[in-house]
Amino acid sequence: MAKNIKKILAVLETGPQKKFGQNFLVNEKKTNFIVNEIILCNKKSVVEIGPGLGSITEKIIDKDLKVVCIEKDKILSKYLQNKYCTSSNIKIINEDILRISIKKIIDADKVIFGNLPYNIASKILSNFIDEFHNVEHSIGIFMFQKEVADKIMSKVGSKSYNAFVVKIRSFFNVEKLLDLNESDFWPQPKIKSTLIKLVVRDNQRIPAKEFKEFSDFIFNSFRIRRKTLINNLLNIYPKNAILKSFYLMNLKESSRAQDLSVQEFTELFTNIRN
Numbered sequence: 500m501a502k503n504i505k506k507i508l509a510v511l512e513t514g515p516q517k518k519f520g521q522n523f524l525v526n527e528k529k530t531n532f533i534v535n536e537i538i539l540c541n542k543k544s545v546v547e548i549g550p551g552l553g554s555i556t557e558k559i560i561d562k563d564l565k566v567v568c569i570e571k572d573k574i575l576s577k578y579l580q581n582k583y584c585t586s587s588n589i590k591i592i593n594e595d596i597l598r599i600s601i602k603k604i605i606d607a608d609k610v611i612f613g614n615l616p617y618n619i620a621s622k623i624l625s626n627f628i629d630e631f632h633n634v635e636h637s638i639g640i641f642m643f644q645k646e647v648a649d650k651i652m653s654k655v656g657s658k659s660y661n662a663f664v665v666k667i668r669s670f671f672n673v674e675k676l677l678d679l680n681e682s683d684f685w686p687q688p689k690i691k692s693t694l695i696k697l698v699v700r701d702n703q704r705i706p707a708k709e710f711k712e713f714s715d716f717i718f719n720s721f722r723i724r725r726k727t728l729i730n731n732l733l734n735i736y737p738k739n740a741i742l743k744s745f746y747l748m749n750l751k752e753s754s755r756a757q758d759l760s761v762q763e764f765t766e767l768f769t770n771i772r773n
Contacts, residue, residue: 500525500554501685507552513574515686520616521572523551526683533612533640533694534558536676540610540638548596548613548623553579555612560588567604571595596623602630614642617690621647625663627697632670633707637699640676648675648693660757662721666714668761669705671697704765709772716768720756728756736771744770 504523508514515521524530534555537545544565550556552575559566566589570576576593583589592599597619601611615623620643631637643651651667652675653659667673677694681687705713715735722731729752732741744767745752750759759767 500527500530504552504554504685507578511574511578516572519549519572520618521551522614522684522686522688524554524614524679524683525685526679529677529679529683530554530558532677533642534562536640536694536696537610537612538562538564540640542610542638543608544610546601546604546609546611548611548615550579551575551614553582555614556589560586563588565589567592567609569594569596569599569601597626600630601627602634610638610640612640617644617647617688620644621663624667628667628670629710631699632710633703634699635701639671639697640694641697642679642692642694645678645691645693648695651695655760656757662717662756665717665721665761665764667697669700669713669717669765670703671699673697704769712772713765713768716771717764720759720764724755724757726755727752728754728759731756732771740771 504525515523537559542564544567545559546567546569547556547559548569550568550570556566556568556579560583568579568589569592570579571594573593576591580591583591611627613623620641624641627639631639650659650661651664651673653664674696675693676696679692679694681689681691683692719735720728720731722734729741729745742752747770748763748766750763750767
């Protein structure tokens, strides 16, 4: 795969662009694994972020799925447009994913996939959470720097367990699908990658209208990690409401944010507001 990619890029008179964080997946076996995971989502179409030269795109189209590709690189975007100019199952959008709303081009019948540039992966994920936390049956399959994926999967009490992790897992079930080595890409990055799957929770306890307040609640809970959770929450809620909720949940007043599970956070938020 690497030889073919190099050949195509040579013809296009371009190469991997660092400013776009381009590292092309060249492991055929893992490419097929990813495609199979997308198929297993049982959706009618796919939104692909950063398709590159279309190594995954073409396999998805072969499975009779419709694809919307969002590619920032003008050269690669034009290449894909020319390659699939006769296909009615694909749409190429030459745009920065951070400047558009995915929600405007997606519905519950689509799965979002992205081999995300490491430098903006967290921002893309944050936008995905904000846009799709209350959209039933939403599914995202993303490739992250392994360090970022490990944080998302981190356990209660660990150093990596933070507000972003709690926010994600309050609304989505998260599953690790695959680890990828540096050699699975060209050019080889200096870090390993991990593929994870996010599926919106059916049993959410936080109503959509309270999403913003809940996000602020989580952020303030972790505002200063060395402080107790009570002291952090005094910025936004009355002390009596906090203490009453701690008593109802049998929480220690010395508890810190990193001591609470995702379920306990949603329960605490609900109790304080009531």
